[in-house]
Amino acid sequence: MQIVANIVFLSTFYVSFAVGLALVFGVMRTINFAHGEFYMLGGYSLWLLFGLLSGTMPDGATFIIALVVAAGVVGTLGILVQLSIFHRLREQPFSIFMATLGLSYVLQVVVVKAIGPMGQSVPAVFPGFVFFEGMILPIQRLVVFGFTVVMMGGLYLFLMHTDLGRAVRATAQNRTGAMLQGISMNHIALTTMFVGSALAALSGVLMGSVLIISPFMGGEALWRAFIIIIVGGIGSLSGAVVAAFLFGIIDTLMTTFGAGKFAPMVDAMIMLLVLSFLPSGLLGARE
């Protein structure tokens, strides 16, 4: 049973990281390479706020404040990136990719210079364990899991049940069609970049409470997110969720049975196999 719990914890992390990337790709048709650094900034906002506010208020409140602040700040950063890079380079996805790759180095350098290259960690906000059906569940992990579910639920409601969300989905499905319906592409692009970047930051805050926070944590997570969105089908949110659970299961099982060092190789081979037989991924639309 412990394995099931571990699978769920790992999968929710993959989901929370990869969904923002998939959303941005689906609408903008290009990859934000700095997504990993946005996630890293989320982790650092938690660490900074803990340093500033510890003692003045309960840790749980600091945690909530960190979620809000990180989403706001990094979401705004996403808007700035949209205005300064994505918008100016539209129709040149490769150039955007390279420019955001440059940006990811800029952000890493800034963090290394401002805070230092060493990893940081935050004390457990919700210490303790729950024992249930023979499973040992750290409360911190459960809270992270709960917030991730809420986050995904919020994203689902936004995309499915609001006009703006519908417009975002319409744009992802058919750009020209969406434009003909009078949807402003600039408006949708700004919304998507805000939401996608905020998702990365939220994921960073959540995972920052259980992992080591370092300037390079984004790069370490990013390549696996690429594998997830490729296997799921680029731009497909449901595909990203399915693939995140697939790799959550595979990676957890491999680690549990002492084959963790083969995990990157196996993940890559699954990606290559999927590309061989289903080039547009498990749930991706054929282009």
Next chain:
Amino acid sequence: MISRSANAQANRIFLRACIGTAVVLPLLVALPHALTIYWQSVLVLFTINAVLLIGYRLITTMGGWSFAHISTAGLGAYTTAILTTIETPWSFWATFILGALIAGAFALLISYPVLRTRHYYFFLSTFAAGEALRQCYVQFSGITGGTYGISFIPRPEPILGLDFATSTGFYYIALALAVLVGLALYRFDLSRLGRTIKAVAANEELSESIGINTWALRTLPFVMGSVVAGAGGVLYGNFNGAINPLDFGTVLMFKLVAAAIVGGVTTFFGPLLGLLYLTALEEIFRDWAQWVPLFWGVSVVAVILLSEGGLEMVAIRLGRRARRWWAGRANRPPDGERTGSGR
């Protein structure tokens, strides 16, 4: 016969390049003797990067920008590092060939799935494949030394009385490889095959419809470029004397891609111009080493936003202007025809 005259023209251009190389070569051979030890090592690394970049440009001619190039080069480096530090060490020269071949074999293995993808899909899949390969260098610590890597890699054993223990000696291996690979791939670039590969990149469906085997013509440059990467990687690891997985991470990959973008890939020499520029930047800001990727990033964005086709186009325009100026000076009547504007 159109193709024959095209071939004759390619031969003429290639002959000119050979003569040019022969003229410059003595200078390049003498160069390290005029430098301090520090600049000698900069020169060696520049030459090795040039080899990697020449292989990289070949891959870009088929229309895909691979992000697995440096991890692939790492295969060459690890092959040499492992086989020359075991109890009964291999000869460097044997591992050199083996390393290049292993890199090519890896490229061939992943070519089927990754070449099914195009554009951004292609660089995502190669990025993920390359990063997974790099994770293997970390994870299989029993043979790769994990994050610490492998150190005390011995320098190549002398042949024909040439000693490669010094930077200058090593430079001659790198230079020989760069010149040989450079000339071979330059000729390949001019050949009918090389031109067909570019045609496939320009319009794959049309190429396929006139009976070209587009699949083979995309696999070939990918594998050939990776073989060159493997050879370059062998030299890179051996020159440093120690390797670890971070050496083959995104920083070096970004440098190559940035060189290709800043220089442009239309001409054979564009990426090398870009590499020269980036290396100069790196050396000027040597004391602020952590900021260097930032300057590279800014250069890339600036070239993408501001210029048409990178440094190579600037060089071509300057060359054309100089030639016109020379023609005017020699009092020749201006021929008036515009020989194809830059873009």
